[in-house]
Amino acid sequence: MTPTYSPKEMMICLAARQMCDGTTAFIGVGVPMLAAALAMRTVAPNLVPIFEFGGTGALLKRLPRAVGEARTFHRAVAATGICDIMETAARGFIDYGFLGAAQIDPYGNVNTTVIGDHDHPSVRLPGSGGANDVGSLCWVTIIILPHERRRFVPRLDFLTTPGYLSGPNARKAAGLPERTGPIRVISTLAMMGFDRASGRMMLLATHPGVTIEEVLDNTGFDLLIPPEGVGVNAPPTAEELRILREEVDPERIYL
Amino acid sequence: MAAQEPPASSATVVTPDGDRAPGMAQREAMRILARGQGELIQPPDLEAFREWNRIHKPRALIDKRMSEHEAIARFVHDGDYIATELYGMVRGPMSLAREIVRQGKRRLRIAGQGVLELDLWLAAGLVEKIDHTYIGLEMYGISKALRRAVESGQIKTLVEWSNAAIAWRFKAAAMGVPFIPVRSMLGSDTFKYSAAIAVECPFTGQAVCLLPALIVDVALIHVHRADCYGNAQIDGITGFAAELARAAKRLIISTEKIVPTDEIRRYPERTIIPYYLVDAVVHAPFGAHPGEMAYEYCMDEPAIQEWVEASATAEGAQAYLERYVYGVRSHEEYLALIGEKRLAELRAGAEGRE
Numbered sequence: 357m358t359p360t361y362s363p364k365e366m367m368i369c370l371a372a373r374q375m376c377d378g379t380t381a382f383i384g385v386g387v388p389m390l391a392a393a394l395a396m397r398t399v400a401p402n403l404v405p406i407f408e409f410g411g412t413g414a415l416l417k418r419l420p421r422a423v424g425e426a427r428t429f430h431r432a433v434a435a436t437g438i439c440d441i442m443e444t445a446a447r448g449f450i451d452y453g454f455l456g457a458a459q460i461d462p463y464g465n466v467n468t469t470v471i472g473d474h475d476h477p478s479v480r481l482p483g484s485g486g487a488n489d490v491g492s493l494c495w496v497t498i499i500i501l502p503h504e505r506r507r508f509v510p511r512l513d514f515l516t517t518p519g520y521l522s523g524p525n526a527r528k529a530a531g532l533p534e535r536t537g538p539i540r541v542i543s544t545l546a547m548m549g550f551d552r553a554s555g556r557m558m559l560l561a562t563h564p565g566v567t568i569e570e571v572l573d574n575t576g577f578d579l580l581i582p583p584e585g586v587g588v589n590a591p592p593t594a595e596e597l598r599i600l601r602e603e604v605d606p607e608r609i610y611l
Numbered sequence: 612m613a614a615q616e617p618p619a620s621s622a623t624v625v626t627p628d629g630d631r632a633p634g635m636a637q638r639e640a641m642r643i644l645a646r647g648q649g650e651l652i653q654p655p656d657l658e659a660f661r662e663w664n665r666i667h668k669p670r671a672l673i674d675k676r677m678s679e680h681e682a683i684a685r686f687v688h689d690g691d692y693i694a695t696e697l698y699g700m701v702r703g704p705m706s707l708a709r710e711i712v713r714q715g716k717r718r719l720r721i722a723g724q725g726v727l728e729l730d731l732w733l734a735a736g737l738v739e740k741i742d743h744t745y746i747g748l749e750m751y752g753i754s755k756a757l758r759r760a761v762e763s764g765q766i767k768t769l770v771e772w773s774n775a776a777i778a779w780r781f782k783a784a785a786m787g788v789p790f791i792p793v794r795s796m797l798g799s800d801t802f803k804y805s806a807a808i809a810v811e812c813p814f815t816g817q818a819v820c821l822l823p824a825l826i827v828d829v830a831l832i833h834v835h836r837a838d839c840y841g842n843a844q845i846d847g848i849t850g851f852a853a854e855l856a857r858a859a860k861r862l863i864i865s866t867e868k869i870v871p872t873d874e875i876r877r878y879p880e881r882t883i884i885p886y887y888l889v890d891a892v893v894h895a896p897f898g899a900h901p902g903e904m905a906y907e908y909c910m911d912e913p914a915i916q917e918w919v920e921a922s923a924t925a926e927g928a929q930a931y932l933e934r935y936v937y938g939v940r941s942h943e944e945y946l947a948l949i950g951e952k953r954l955a956e957l958r959a960g961a962e963g964r965e
Contacts, residue, residue: 385749408774409697410848418962421912422749424701426905426962429848437849439782442775446794465799469771474804480761482747482754483723488773489795515800530798531809531818609750 464519
């Protein structure tokens with residue numbers, strides 16, 4: 357029997373499964389923290405979580421609620437500062453980066469700055485924070501957001517953080533490090549990747565019980581469909597859910 | 612001495628309107644690829660900074676202990692450019708931030724990397740211009756105080772940067788150089804609405820982003836321990852304290868503990884901020900409340916939640932300020948309001964080192 361789970365738990369499990377053992381991951385507040393903590397108890401026991409204000413290699417026995425709090429460097433291997441962490445990313449030492457988004461476009465560019473015009477916004481959002489640096493400097497990024505038409509837009513109100521910008525060679529032309537960019541978008545409905553030739557977003561697999569039409573209806577631009585077809589993501593296993601609920605977030609801070 | 616070979620690039624300096632810059636016509640130089648359209652709120656003046664550091668920063672060991680009230684009254688002025696470190700949830704200089712509100716400093720220009728502390732200033736209407744990277748409430752959501760201040764037009768100028776960009780701008784100032792080349796922000800609207808400049812690197816030919824040094828009028832940093840002269844030490848992550856302390860014309864340190872200089876001398880490698888950078892030392896136990904202080908006390912989540920809920924409306928935010936800021940005369944009175952019992956619980960809740 358398949359256990360019941362929330363869309364958030366589905367996203368966390370999928371994000372955790374993307375991580376390889378023995379890699380480094382730039383972790384932000386929320387779902388990425390849970391995904392990293394789950395990955396460290398399942399597929400990637402030697403994952404090194406890195407937090408923007410200096411925490412490096414914490415064991416994540418207790419879930420952080422803020423990117424600078426003591427839990428981000430409790431029993432860590434190093435506690436440095438933001439310049440060191442961002443420079444570590446710039447030197448090519450950080451494999452994965454996670455991003456949230458208010459809006460995303462077909463090239464995986466992300467907006468977390470404003471809805472509406474920059475100088476006269478209808479909604480002022482928090483801003484880049486470390487997101488622009490993560491999206492510029494980590495080897496690959498994974499973007500996690502709710503799947504809604506108003507969020508998956510053909511054109512962003514504001515390009516806070518670069519995905520593939522306007523196409524496959526645009527990052528290099530802009531001066532960003534080569535062979536970097538988003539590899540996955542994990543939403544409440546599906547998991548997307550990117551077409552190497554065009555840099556455009558492609559539907560890889562829907563969540564169990566979600567139809568392709570439902571995904572397309574909730575996306576404000578044309579999602580590419582791979583020639584080999586669209587798969588279905590495996591639901592969270594009972595073991596993943598147990599770890600998540602009992603070990604990762606027993607206080608139910610995020611779940 | 613051998614004659615300098617000219618660089619390989621044949622590009623010449625071109626001003627934004629297409630004219631050759633005066634006096635530069637015959638010189639080889641970096642080619643400007645793009646300019647951010649944001650205002651350079653605090654243009655770096657390195658000679659003035661050196662001169663300031665020569666004249667206004669005594670090398671003598673002077674006892675700089677004073678109250679929050681005296682430190683803010685003496686060293687913070689209307690219109691100043693101010694930066695805080697780390698941020699409101701974590702080792703933020705909250706007792707100093709509240710004192711700034713209490714004294715009603717106006718037309719502040721700020722480095723916008725913050726959570727609760729900048730929220731208080733925005734809610735109190737103290738801020739005019741922001742070099743912005745992140746103002747929000749982390750897991751508690753977006754800042755309603757920021758939304759009201761920006762969407763109403765109260766903030767006159769808001770210039771975008773990334774988090775690393777702000778820290779690297781402090782680093783450039785700390786290095787005593789006018790700018791620092793980095794590989795963030797390129798190709799984005801974050802760049803377009805910043806005051807950065809993208810150039811063709813004269814060494815590699817690749818596009819690179821130049822960030823102007825950011826020398827602040829006043830910096831506020833909360834630390835674990837300091838001596839009376841300002842030699843300051845931080846436990847755990849150091850955020851951007853080292854860079855900001857060296858990028859400030861005036862530096863106010865608040866500290867959990869005042870320790871004898873002998874203790875500083877026993878572990879000099881832990882001194883992240885040497886005394887000569889410091890103008891004021893404020894003894895502020897629980898100075899980061901309601902945020903946490905690593906190994907000392909944990910976050911006061913209900914107290915943070917109280918601000919989150921109060922700040923949902925302008926009236927709620929004012930009522931909060933009345934109770935916790937204007938309604939008390941000092942940090943000591945604020946702590947009395949929080950209560951000894953609660954403070955003891957927060958101390959007990961700190962994560963240890965095991």
